Amino acid sequence: MDPLARYDSLVDDSAAFHAACERPLPSVVRVNDIKATPDRVRQAFDEAGIGYESVGWHDGLFRLADDVKPGNTWPFVHGWVYGQEEVSAVPALAVDPQPGERVLDCCAAPGSKTTQLAALMDDRGLLVANDNNLGRLSALRSNAERCGVSNLVVTRADARNFSLKPFSGEPFDRTLVDVPCSCEGTVRKNPDAVDDWSLDHIEGIAGVQKAILGRSLEVTREGGTVVYSTCTFAPEENEAVLQYALDEYDCRLLEYDLELEHTPGITEWDGDTYDESMTRAKRIYPHHNDTGGFFCAKLEVGA
């Protein structure tokens, strides 16, 4: 049985939902504002005869024609673009970092959201990218360098025990918590994503997600922003993790704007109920915008 069928009761059109999950995803690139503008990237694509179209809701995202390998284009070589799925551009926008702030990306590799955060900060202030895996950190470093990011500190730690020691013990203004997850929402890019699906796996990884989100709330200042995101549909990894944060920490969910079609976070699942404010979180389904699936919530600390 298709594990994604357990979400049929959550979506408006389950046939369309399943059909979208079967289709491959277009290749999408994000313009790296540190080195280029959307106009200059358009011009370079036009000169090279590369087919692309705008995504509509974001000026700096382009869907590429099927025959284009983004890595083999001059704009990629120059670090003007980064191959990044459309929905994965959502959390950094929700973080909304400002130039000069202190920002943490606690599960950062391989770096699409980190480089997007750096660009939103205009490459100024302090951006810390953490991951626990040396191989993935090396990919992160090389992606950040190609994008010309120069305000970045890379650390290797388990995000559940992230230390502020190298940062004078000072908390961050904003933290992105894009946790490891069961990746159900990436099934269009990687059809194997749901092959090893099990509820045990989801429940196990939810424990890790709770610990990472908890630590992130601790290292973010009062009044600061924490954005929690996953690329999965499972309420156990989404609303239930946020419910844990609301119960155990001084924080609350915030409203935020998103131009992509989405549905609110849910308040009931499998006999459990969640706080009413869970509707401020956003669920993004593949059939609504022809993208991957995603979940994203914005929290305020200590308020």
Place this chain on the structure above:
Amino acid sequence: MTSENDSSRKNDGQVFNRLPATAAERDDEGRATRKEVVEWWVDRFGLDPETFENYTFWEKGAGKVWAFASDLESPADVEGLGMTFLRTRQEHWKPTTDAVQRFGREATKNVVVLDADDARAFLRGEDTDPEWDGDWGYLIAAHDIAGGVEPIGVGLYLYDELRSQMPKGRQREL
């Protein structure tokens, strides 16, 4: 003399060490100073020294200098700090591909603009033979794209040829 001072005299290649501001503040004789590093980019490529006003500079590994657009007191435990920027501790200092791509647009000298074929060959890591009657040594190799000159990487100009220094992982066949 304290043991703390002793340790600061040696270059520990495993951690980030801040470049001293000037030669007068230098403990490690082989370590470049902030002043020298900025002057090198200004002299070699005609950059505005203000470009680096808000940067701190660090050495990790022998002669590998990193440019960081912020500051930290004690970055000993971190894996990366800003971007790799310049190779010192050798006769001719060598800029990195990343630094040339990031800062080389503002260069006013020692930039060789390649035609389309040479630009692709350079990216493949091949030697080219562009017209050039300027300095020998490390140049910024660039090309025209989308209405401007954009740096590709570092070239070593010697004996009428430009040797591509594109790192293996950055070479591409376009």
